[in-house]
Amino acid sequence: MGKKKWLKTVAVGLLIAILSTYFYTVTVSGLFYFVEGPLQDTLRKAKSEDERQPDDRIKIVKIDEKSLAAIGKFPWDRKVYAQLIEKLEQSGAAAIGIDVVLAEPSKDPADDKALADVVAKYSNVILPIQINYPSKQQQAGELIPERIDYPASTLTTNKGQMAHINVFVDKDGKARKLPVGLPDEKGQYIPAFSVALANMVLGKDEKVRRDEATGKWLRGSETIPTNDRNQATTEFFTTPRQEADASTGYELLSVIDVLNSSKPLPLEGSIVLVGPFVTAMQDEYPTPISSVKMFGIEIHANMIQTLLESKFYKDMSKPAGVAAILVMALLAIYLFERYKGKAALFIFIGLFVVYGIIWLLLYTVGSTFAPLVYPQFALVAIYVWSIVSHYLDERKERNRVTGIFGRFVSKSVVDELLQSGEDVKLGGSRKDITLIFVDIRGFTPMSERLEPEQVIQVLNEYLDVCTKAIFKFNGTLDKFIGDGVMAMFGAPIEFDNHPEMAVRAAIEMKSQANILEQKLIDTYGIGVKFGLGINSGPAVVGNIGSEGLRLDYTAIGDTVNLSARLESNAKPGQILISEQTYARVKDLFNIVSIGEIKVKGKEKPVAVYEVLGHLS
Template identity: 55%
Template sequence: MLKKKWLRTAAAGIVICLFWSFLFSLGSGGTLNMIEKPLRDMVRVQTDAERQPFSEIKIIKIDNESLAQLGQFPWDRSLYAQLITMLADAGAKAIFLDIVLAEPGSDPAGDAMMAEVMEKYPNIVLPVVFNFKSRQDQPEEMETDSIDYPASTIGAADSQIGHINVMQDKDNIVRMLTLGALDKKGEMVPAVSVKLANYLLDQEQQIRWNESDGKWYRGDKQIPANSRNQVATEFYTKPREEMSLETGYDTRSFFELLSGEVPADFYMNDIVLIGPYAPGLQDEYLTPQNTTLKMYGVEIHANMVQSLAAGKFFTDTGKPVNYAIILLLTFLSLLLFERFRGGKTFIAYGILAVIFILTWIELYQLFSLFITFTYAFLAMTTAFVWSVVNHYVTERKERSRVTNIFGRFVPRTVVDEMLASGEEVTVGGQRRDISVVFVDIRGFTPMSEKLEPEQVIQVLNEYLDICTKAVFQWNGTLDKFIGDGVMAIFGAPVTLPNHPELAVRAALEMKRQSAELEERCLREIGVPVRFGVGVNSGPAVVGNIGSEALRLDYTAIGDTVNLAARLEANAKPGQILISEETLARVGDLFDTVSIGEIKVKGKEHPVLVTEVIGEAAVKARS
């Protein structure tokens, strides 16, 4: 039996591993990566101290003020040439113009000025735009449809161009920096951020593409780029953070510099990025820093430059390692969950989940390493669900034990319900909401004095038979016989939502069935035998009480039981007394008469008592 159990568990583990590993192997993981990427964003959030922008990186913005002063786009290219000349002559280390100049300008003189500037200053970088196919043949490929180079009239050299493609994930958030893209000739065109970062790096730390092995390097250290030449970029500023110069890149207006309000030598030995910084120019993207406020493209390039210069890259473990993690976590979960039952399984799952989450976070914090989270976590969760279901099925197979224990106490219908519910019956007490019925013969002592012992036993057995059948008919549990009295429970061991109603109906059934017995006793012995019944509802401790080795008594204990007994003691012959709590639950199902408040033993204050006369008359339908 034990061997079969572990074989079943092993088979479940194999199926779970294969299922989640298969989903993990499908390209980028589909919608599940839409869960994992935001989680990684949360872990990668940096403090203000950690994300201090480099002071050598500065932004000149083409903002609303500049547009108001210099006119709407497109500007004459002589303006760019004039500003670039001012910056280059002032000693700027590198200048990037984030304006696509793919077509000749309307004024040839402007293009000629730009061509002179490009020839004179080799540290100027202009953008190239790759137009990728909207539908890639392979999910990991980046096939090019066309490429927009600077116009030939500008005369930019190959060393003065870099692509500016900002790739968005499926949730429209920019997380990855594309280090380079292959042109039609198969030549690698680096990103402008690569070009600019190299101006900040020493010669031995230069970022380069190694064509022989198809890898990117920063110095002699390989950059962990994916198959699309992409690496996750850090963000050191939040969108529009130029409003707070204490934490953002230094950002000045194009017109401020052109007009001389800001001196050009302010940018000596700096990397300068010039680009659109106004909503109408349509160069805005969402970033992990803020998923509602967009960041301008020139800001994103500035962050990418610093990310490359700082060399802070995380490594995404390969598929073999992630497959092993899914396998390990699945079988570890199954072995752990098989050792626990019930609520302990949930606790074990919670502890294991917390350990995994903390491990996932610490691997990044300490080693800049990301393992798969979504698939491994879902594999663990699937193992947990399977274990819970397996425990449930196993316990249902053991339900015959419930029948053996309670078959002597409850009617067959109640036993069937217990089997169907799969509830586990335990030794000891459980707090349950129940209804308790106490029944006692009125006039039993005078009758015993007039009859022979054999006759007394005969009458008592008939009376107890009536009570037992009524209790069983309405799915109650016969707790015990107390001399000439009976105690019954409704709502335990099987939960019955309407147990107060069932208890009252059982009491009425006793009253109806006892009429014949009462008449016969009056006729034969001259002493009427009538019942007094008390019913109360509420919480009580219900369970097996006694010696586990020798004898157990399934019963209920508590104030609810005591009050039911007190009501029965106060009931007159033929009366069914119910408590205020029971009355509130049965509503208008029965005809009742208020007895008022009576003082009962064990209660500090009087209790409100009601007599049940019979079932309520059915209301006519409107």
């Protein structure tokens, strides 16, 4: 393979790799997130029920239609939450999270005081912070809040008992990741609702925290894989409550049932989340595991279990993802340039499947989502380029061969031969053809009188006349023999009227030679003429020579020899044809018999005819 072609291939391949890398890194989720995300979702939905077993320590106390009907329209008096917390604490709850924004003071200060006293009494109660962001940040990855809704100042909540309840969705609107912490107005990080509640049951050495020196989020000594928005992938252990039965989801209690309970509930050591469980309260999100939306309180519950189990499905780091793209691209460049056709197709399918298997293994064994679309985009693009490149190279080679072959046969013969799809093979086959041998009479005396450069110029003009006449009538130029020419008609493409075409070509040569002769006489004072011999019959036609070094497409046999003998016996300006040719064209041209002549290689004299021209 030529160095120039290699450089071109490598350049195009690297350009595709760079383009694929750009698509992969242009945003947090990549340009093809709408393909990559659903593929990851498919894997996550394929988990078994055993793998999805919900943690029975997590309970949800729902603000449902039943509670709204009994307690009244929302928002409720703060005393309701105070009473609810007391009931839950009496039942032994380890942590209680209220997923209801309480940013505005109550109309009745006594309500706020009742809730404030309860929250101050129990340090395991978490109240929500809602962080509001502008529709667009100034720079990608920025998290600068527009407004933060803290619990009302009248609730006098301790900072350690507040956590954010924000749920971010991906570009396709689905909630796949939850921010474990978000910065406030001063850049201080507010832990997620799920983080604050999980920390209340995790051991001292297992708690979730942020390393201020590195900016990483840790669970004990283990790094939590987060993106540049501090989001960790949420593992979903339950489907939305509308789809699940009592045995597959977190235990649900209605607020009104808790309030009306006369004795402690079985909540010892539980993490209890209180939040909306009705669509009208507009706290639900699409998730990757179901077409039905999931309530925000359910998403927080799933994130708590993710933190408790330290079960994080992480995205491969960007440098590693870029490396995967480059390795795939370089491998594709090498293999597709080396192999073509079916081999390249099998390699393409193989690489596609093998990378898919590696992607699955990284997910199942390493809990890692590697980029899938982007390396395979590079693979497909390079494969398509290789097909186009090889096609263009073949077209170029075809045009080159056509150009070379076109110097030996007419364009119409070249086109027909290429369209036939027949291979040119070593060896020959027996064909019925017509041969012409042409020789310049008087060339030797002329070459003695002219300068070498002039001789070459005159010879080229005569050979040009011969070549054009041969091609005009679909002949094949076999070879130049000194100041002579050998041509055949009827091969490689067969024509039924090849004797007629050969004779017409001979007449054309004679006519043009007369014009050229007058030009030479005027220029140099000397002229030359053609002597032509034509014979028709069977001959072996094909590629003869050394297969590894040089081949000649030519004809051999007695038919060829007789044609050459007729040419040697032709006088200047004379066209001699054999009896075999005469029998096929006698009614088409003005032909006269000149009797029999003795030719070398023949025991008996042969009948010879002279073509005078076209019939008048």
